[in-house]
Amino acid sequence: MYRYPEDYALRSASELDLALSAVPAYRDWRAVDPGPQAPLDERCAALPLLNKAHLRAHGLEAFLAPGHALAEGLARGAIDTVSTSGTTDEQMVLTWNQAWWNASEAASWTLNRHAAQAGLADHAEALLTSPLSTGVPSPDGKPLAMLRRRLGRFLYLNEHLDSAAWPDTHIRRMVRELDAFRPVVLEGSPTLLARFARRSVELGLRCWQPRLIVTSYEFPSRVLLRQVRRAFDAPIMSSYGCTEAGCVLTQCEAGCFHQNAAFARVEFQPLAARFGKPGVGRIALTSFGNPWRVLLRFDVGDLVRLRPPETPCACGRTDGIVADAVEGRVNDVTFDARGQLVTVDELDRRASGVNDVLEYQVTQNATDSWTACAVCGRDGAIAELAAALGDLYGGRVAVALVAAIPAEVSGKHRLARCAASFSEAMFEGPMRAP
Numbered sequence: 001m002y003r004y005p006e007d008y009a010l011r012s013a014s015e016l017d018l019a020l021s022a023v024p025a026y027r028d029w030r031a032v033d034p035g036p037q038a039p040l041d042e043r044c045a046a047l048p049l050l051n052k053a054h055l056r057a058h059g060l061e062a063f064l065a066p067g068h069a070l071a072e073g074l075a076r077g078a079i080d081t082v083s084t085s086g087t088t089d090e091q092m093v094l095t096w097n098q099a100w101w102n103a104s105e106a107a108s109w110t111l112n113r114h115a116a117q118a119g120l121a122d123h124a125e126a127l128l129t130s131p132l133s134t135g136v137p138s139p140d141g142k143p144l145a146m147l148r149r150r151l152g153r154f155l156y157l158n159e160h161l162d163s164a165a166w167p168d169t170h171i172r173r174m175v176r177e178l179d180a181f182r183p184v185v186l187e188g189s190p191t192l193l194a195r196f197a198r199r200s201v202e203l204g205l206r207c208w209q210p211r212l213i214v215t216s217y218e219f220p221s222r223v224l225l226r227q228v229r230r231a232f233d234a235p236i237m238s239s240y241g242c243t244e245a246g247c248v249l250t251q252c253e254a255g256c257f258h259q260n261a262a263f264a265r266v267e268f269q270p271l272a273a274r275f276g277k278p279g280v281g282r283i284a285l286t287s288f289g290n291p292w293r294v295l296l297r298f299d300v301g302d303l304v305r306l307r308p309p310e311t312p313c314a315c316g317r318t319d320g321i322v323a324d325a326v327e328g329r330v331n332d333v334t335f336d337a338r339g340q341l342v343t344v345d346e347l348d349r350r351a352s353g354v355n356d357v358l359e360y361q362v363t364q365n366a367t368d369s370w371t372a373c374a375v376c377g378r379d380g381a382i383a384e385l386a387a388a389l390g391d392l393y394g395g396r397v398a399v400a401l402v403a404a405i406p407a408e409v410s411g412k413h414r415l416a417r418c419a420a421s422f423s424e425a426m427f428e429g430p431m432r433a434p
């Protein structure tokens with residue numbers, strides 16, 4: 001068992017009681033609740049998981065705590081609504097409570113020494129993401145003036161939908177704007193950070209050095225981070241969270257992911273034993289203290305690899321779960337020729353073993369068929385990548401050289417896609433606090 005803060009069980013129970021007693025979206029869940037006299041873990045285990053389809057089907061009002069009304073909250077500016085981008089299945093409108101997000105983010109900074117030492121609070125922060133993730137899209141594809149991309153303490157560096165088509169004028173502009181804005185933190189998606197870093201180095205441009213680089217929005221591929229490090233000296237911290245649940249896991253200075261236990265309860269369900277990956281499983285999230293969206297047991301669709309509780313992280317933090325890695329999305333797992341599951345993290349470890357692979361994406365077409373495309377910085381890298389992937393999957397993997405890996409409809413990039421269907425249950429055992 002991991003150690004949790006003293007009030008963790010109490011906060012978990014009070015969110016549970018609030019949701020079941022007074023939040024409309026959970027009305028149907030009451031029938032399966034063994035009741036407040038039962039142990040907390042037993043109560044949680046009896047309940048279903050919440051997923052995006054449920055969030056969409058119930059609508060925003062159904063997740064409000066008593067005493068909160070959407071129209072009133074919007075009118076007085078306590079909340080906003082945000083649309084997440086993506087395919088029809090992924091798109092969603094959510095309430096956005098900036099004050100709660102800020103508090104969740106500030107708590108997450110205490111989980112990394114570099115973030116804590118940078119004295120983050122009202123610091124200047126530049127963001128380098130697809131405008132579909134956050135920021136201001138250009139309505140007509142033309143550049144937007146810097147002033148239109150400033151919001152509070154933030155500067156959104158990129159307004160263009162296709163980062164693969166950035167002209168050098170855009171790279172130079174971002175370098176100039178970083179120089180002028182002097183952000184303490186540069187946060188971005190790994191793909192866009194890497195593309196910017198790579199091209200600015202090629203152009204011989206020296207970038208403003210922030211105190212900290214934070215990656216979010218996508219899996220932090222080693223292949224991409226390697227390029228970011230060529231342009232930036234600052235420590236890189238991966239922040240794992242989502243619009244629905246806030247900042248949930250933060251990478252510490254020693255590289256492990258620690259739970260933001262003051263703001264989220266994390267439950268874990270292991271992968272089926274036949275995959276032979278003890279400690280790897282999916283997580284469900286319960287938010288603490290966000291009255292504008294009472295979120296219980298949200299299946300966020302990501303895999304983590306837990307660090308055994310008897311092997312504490314070198315950083316000394318002991319509150320909440322500790323993961324050695326966020327292993328990537330459940331939907332992005334692939335399978336080798338023997339039917340063994342390959343997580344995005346495992347794939348990335350193998351692909352990153354080949355120097356000068358700059359971007360890549362693997363697609364599994366059938367149980368015994370894989371293809372890949374890659375951006376390579378040297379002749380020969382593509383053949384080495386094909387060999388490494390062939391070894392990983394136990395079959396031939398044809399790799400095509402491309403100019404860039406295209407983004408998904410959401411504006412994010414994926415390292416793996418699985419078009420083959422595998423019907424067997426992927427997880428087994430209870431979903432519970434580890």
Ligand SMILES: [Zn+2]
Nearest residue numbers: 252256313315
């Ligand atoms: Zn640590």
